[in-house]
Amino acid sequence: MATLTKHLAELQAEIEGYALEYGLDFFTTIYELVDYRQMSEIAAYEGFPVRYPHWRFGMEYDRMMKSQTYGLSKIYELVINTDPCYAYLLEGNSLVDQKLVMSHVYGHCDFFKHNRFFSHTDRRMIDGMANHATRVRRHMDRQGIDKVESFIDVCHSLDNLIDPWLPFRKPQQMRREPSVELPINIGRLSANADSERSYLDDYINPPEFIEQQRKRAELEREQRRKIPPQPERDLLGFLLLHAPLDPWEADVLGIIREEAYYFLPQRQTKIMNEGWATYWHSKLMTTRALRDDELIDYAEAASGVTAMGPNQLNPYKIGVELYRDIEDRWNKGKFGKQWDECDDRQARDDWDLRLNLGKSKIFEVRRLYNDVTFIDEFFTLEFCRRNRFFTFVENRRSGRHEIESREFKKIKHTMLQQLTNFGQPFIYVVDANHLNRGELLLAHRHEGVDLRLNYARDTLRNLVRIWRRPVSILTTVEDKPKRIRFDGTEIQITDEPAAWRLP
Amino acid sequence: MISRIEKDHRRFREIVRGRIRENLRRYVSRGDMIAHKGKETVSIPMPQIDIPRFIHGDNKGQGVGQGEGDPGDPVGEEEGEGGAGKAGEGEGDKTVEVEVTLDELAQILGEELGLPNIEPRGSQTLETVKDRYVGLRTTGPESLRHFKATFKRALRRQISMGTYDPRHPIIVPVREDRRYRSWKAEPKPQTNAVIIYMMDVSGSMGDEQKEIVRIESFWIDTWLRSQYKGIESRYIIHDATAREVEREVFFSTRESGGTMISSAYRKCAELIEREFDPANWNIYAFHFSDGDNWSVDDTAACIRLLREQLIPASNQFGYGQVESPYGSGQFIKDLTAAFGDEQMLVTSEIKTKDDIMDSIREFLKGGR
Numbered sequence: 083m084a085t086l087t088k089h090l091a092e093l094q095a096e097i098e099g100y101a102l103e104y105g106l107d108f109f110t111t112i113y114e115l116v117d118y119r120q121m122s123e124i125a126a127y128e129g130f131p132v133r134y135p136h137w138r139f140g141m142e143y144d145r146m147m148k149s150q151t152y153g154l155s156k157i158y159e160l161v162i163n164t165d166p167c168y169a170y171l172l173e174g175n176s177l178v179d180q181k182l183v184m185s186h187v188y189g190h191c192d193f194f195k196h197n198r199f200f201s202h203t204d205r206r207m208i209d210g211m212a213n214h215a216t217r218v219r220r221h222m223d224r225q226g227i228d229k230v231e232s233f234i235d236v237c238h239s240l241d242n243l244i245d246p247w248l249p250f251r252k253p254q255q256m257r258r259e260p261s262v263e264l265p266i267n268i269g270r271l272s273a274n275a276d277s278e279r280s281y282l283d284d285y286i287n288p289p290e291f292i293e294q295q296r297k298r299a300e301l302e303r304e305q306r307r308k309i310p311p312q313p314e315r316d317l318l319g320f321l322l323l324h325a326p327l328d329p330w331e332a333d334v335l336g337i338i339r340e341e342a343y344y345f346l347p348q349r350q351t352k353i354m355n356e357g358w359a360t361y362w363h364s365k366l367m368t369t370r371a372l373r374d375d376e377l378i379d380y381a382e383a384a385s386g387v388t389a390m391g392p393n394q395l396n397p398y399k400i401g402v403e404l405y406r407d408i409e410d411r412w413n414k415g416k417f418g419k420q421w422d423e424c425d426d427r428q429a430r431d432d433w434d435l436r437l438n439l440g441k442s443k444i445f446e447v448r449r450l451y452n453d454v455t456f457i458d459e460f461f462t463l464e465f466c467r468r469n470r471f472f473t474f475v476e477n478r479r480s481g482r483h484e485i486e487s488r489e490f491k492k493i494k495h496t497m498l499q500q501l502t503n504f505g506q507p508f509i510y511v512v513d514a515n516h517l518n519r520g521e522l523l524l525a526h527r528h529e530g531v532d533l534r535l536n537y538a539r540d541t542l543r544n545l546v547r548i549w550r551r552p553v554s555i556l557t558t559v560e561d562k563p564k565r566i567r568f569d570g571t572e573i574q575i576t577d578e579p580a581a582w583r584l585p
Numbered sequence: 586m587i588s589r590i591e592k593d594h595r596r597f598r599e600i601v602r603g604r605i606r607e608n609l610r611r612y613v614s615r616g617d618m619i620a621h622k623g624k625e626t627v628s629i630p631m632p633q634i635d636i637p638r639f640i641h642g643d644n645k646g647q648g649v650g651q652g653e654g655d656p657g658d659p660v661g662e663e664e665g666e667g668g669a670g671k672a673g674e675g676e677g678d679k680t681v682e683v684e685v686t687l688d689e690l691a692q693i694l695g696e697e698l699g700l701p702n703i704e705p706r707g708s709q710t711l712e713t714v715k716d717r718y719v720g721l722r723t724t725g726p727e728s729l730r731h732f733k734a735t736f737k738r739a740l741r742r743q744i745s746m747g748t749y750d751p752r753h754p755i756i757v758p759v760r761e762d763r764r765y766r767s768w769k770a771e772p773k774p775q776t777n778a779v780i781i782y783m784m785d786v787s788g789s790m791g792d793e794q795k796e797i798v799r800i801e802s803f804w805i806d807t808w809l810r811s812q813y814k815g816i817e818s819r820y821i822i823h824d825a826t827a828r829e830v831e832r833e834v835f836f837s838t839r840e841s842g843g844t845m846i847s848s849a850y851r852k853c854a855e856l857i858e859r860e861f862d863p864a865n866w867n868i869y870a871f872h873f874s875d876g877d878n879w880s881v882d883d884t885a886a887c888i889r890l891l892r893e894q895l896i897p898a899s900n901q902f903g904y905g906q907v908e909s910p911y912g913s914g915q916f917i918k919d920l921t922a923a924f925g926d927e928q929m930l931v932t933s934e935i936k937t938k939d940d941i942m943d944s945i946r947e948f949l950k951g952g953r
Binding site: 122123126127132133135136137138139140141143144148231235238239240241242243390394395399469470471472473474475476477480482483484485486487488493496497500505506507509526531532533534535536537538539540541544555 | 588589590592593594595596597598599600634636637638639640641642647648649650651652653654655656657658659660684
């Protein structure tokens with residue numbers, strides 16, 4: 083790893099100047115020059131110089147080295163969300179490429195600093211990761227490599243079971259409010275003080291309704307005695323508190339959980355983050371940094387970044403197009419009640435109120451939104467038509483993907499569905515003492531897509547390794563409510579009377 | 586000091602090797618590994634190496650794309666990510682494919698089956714050195730002078746010195762301009778082993794039988810290749826007559842007609858006599874058939890050929906008999922009866938794909 087050459091350092095200063103001039107605001111950014119081997123290493127470690135030992139990083143490294151060697155792909159840029167921001171440049175890239183990467187990186191750094199979903203991340207994660215590595219190594223020295231490594235495997239298989247909203251919630255009260263047991267009291271409407279009308283009482287307070295309310299209150303009280311009191315999405319945190327773990331296991335699980343939460347915002351804002359960075363490399367390069375003789379090389383590199391395969395969404399491309407669309411709309415005032423209600427095609431095309439609010443709007447958007455809300459709010463019918471989106475489905479007979487429809491609603495729905503909960507299923511911990519036998523009960527909130535069954539089974543196996551008692555999950559398979567249970571020796575799949583619903 | 590990633594990487598390879606070893610029998614009996622064969626590596630689909638999570642199944646195969654076309658049009662299936670992928674975000678749902686070199690595979694096979702290393706016989710000189718001209722340098726014998734490069738240098742020098750006149754393009758190279766071809770010595774392993782495959786392609790050998798032969802010869806090939814650098818392979822097919830063919834033909838041909846095994850053995854003996862002197866070559870011959878020979882006389886001819894020519898010439902002669910619904914499977918019994926415990930002749934019966942592993946062990950355990 084090397085610091086920048088004099089020439090590159092000058093370029094950095096130049097581009098940083100342009101970025102500041104446009105109003106980007108970022109942590110101090112430090113560039114390191116690395117060769118492709120180092121780049122693969124750092125990329126395998128997800129941008130960090132040190133991670134805990136695990137074969138999964140070796141697998142990533144293997145894959146990346148191969149695809150680099152065979153020229154299948156090249157890692158252009160790598161930047162991590164820390165303060166100062168570290169970014170890596172690939173040695174031997176052309177100067178245009180380096181400029182492009184630097185411009186791109188300033189977009190990311192600005193995004194890291196200002197997007198609210200990053201506001202709770204630990205900006206000194208470089209140290210954090212190094213500490214985690216030391217702790218895991220120490221456990222390996224004491225417990226044996228295989229033992230710790232296979233436990234990490236188990237933790238990895240659960241690391242998507244976290245609660246994206248947890249960082250924004252107040253830390254839970256660890257103490258219970260002391261309170262006397264109050265008798266259940268259902269409020270009755272009094273039929274006025276006038277005792278003459280007491281015959282109305284049964285009509286104003288129907289006994290069935292009162293009885294129903296009482297039952298509900300009892301159920302709620304019952305539920306409050308359970309662990310967890312209400313269904314909980316932070317399974318990793320839940321296990322940390324309630325599973326019978328050895329101290330070293332608890333430490334490892336805690337490390338995996340902390341890192342999962344650290345990476346979470348990046349998965350929630352992939353389109354926005356890449357789109358923002360692409361918007362800015364394009365802006366900085368084409369209006370400032372580019373020299374005449376670099377134009378062709380820049381155009382080639384830039385078009386590679388935003389190239390779109392026919393059946394996959396390129397987050398760089400969608401992101402940048404959306405930001406540009408927003409900027410244009412807010413410049414011309416294409417928003418608000420009047421705009422929404424106008425259905426004269428010509429008027430809409432010619433609409434221009436010369437508001438010039440575009441720039442401030444996109445800066446606001448990059449601060450407040452995540453991918454789901456971004457698409458939900460700004461993916462409009464016109465945008466969809468102009469960019470010729472479609473949905474595709476697999477043709478069962480030929481096994482090929484075929485264009486299904488160009489209907490706006492359907493496209494948007496599919497996109498949102500893919501992005502919601504960053505494409506992961508919603509899994510809740512429902513009961514830690516299921517059937518009063520210390521079994522763990524999970525539930526899958528079915529949103530139209532089934533779980534992948536073979537993976538679900540293996541994940542249950544891993545969970546039993548931690549929970550040390552049978553674990554079940556309620557889910558829906560091909561429209562039938564099912565329960566999958568693993569008791570330590572065999573997997574059972576049984577029918578359920580009804581699909582699980584979030585109370 | 587080994588870098589951290591190297592350690593993680595080594596750990597990953599160890600796990601891969603472990604998984605292959607555990608599932609070797611399954612990998613061996615399924616043919617899909619051969620389909621993924623590259624020049625020196627095979628990629629092995631390995632679903633177990635993926636970390637299981639609660640994730641969505643792709644039971645709908647839906648998605649959103651962008652571009653031209655009407656509903657019902659197929660969407661291009663090109664792979665390849667447009668954007669420069671960022672770390673940690675390449676979580677595809679495809680099964681993980683792991684690449685292993687053929688050497689590594691052979692090693693795993695050897696360890697798992699307990700195969701001894703082969704002690705070669707014959708020619709001791711394994712490697713010869715071959716020179717190849719690869720570049721230029723500034724000194725060398727005049728006979729190797731590179732005229733074009735020399736004049737190019739001279740032209741360049743004259744232009745930069747300003748002594749070049751395009752109207753009188755006279756170029757005079759001086760000592761410093763001269764360029765000579767340079768060479769590099771490349772050790773080239775001398776082929777000193779040959780595998781001769783023979784297969785019965787008569788009507789009774791069905792697709793399933795051929796598949797077994799194909800898989801088994803792939804593994805034999807892999808093992809022997811790891812033992813000899815630059816091994817040669819020859820292929821002979823026969824029904825009532827025999828001919829030498831290319832590899833592709835060997836595995837794809839299906840003919841009908843009777844079976845005269847002696848025709849293949851005669852062809853093989855001719856081949857050895859013509860090209861592979863047993864004094865210098867390690868010769869391995871494998872014959873696969875369903876064991877349904879034409880006549881008793883022909884079987885006698887086979888035994889005579891084996892005894893007099895083929896067995897003395899080769900390191901080992903292997904006969905693998907696949908079971909077919911039509912064949913009588915008599916030939917293997919005749920061979921056992923005739924040769925008893927002759928060490929150089931190894932016979933093996935392969936009833937189903939599951940027997941391939943044992944059959945390979947049978948063939949290769951001798952270490953010859």
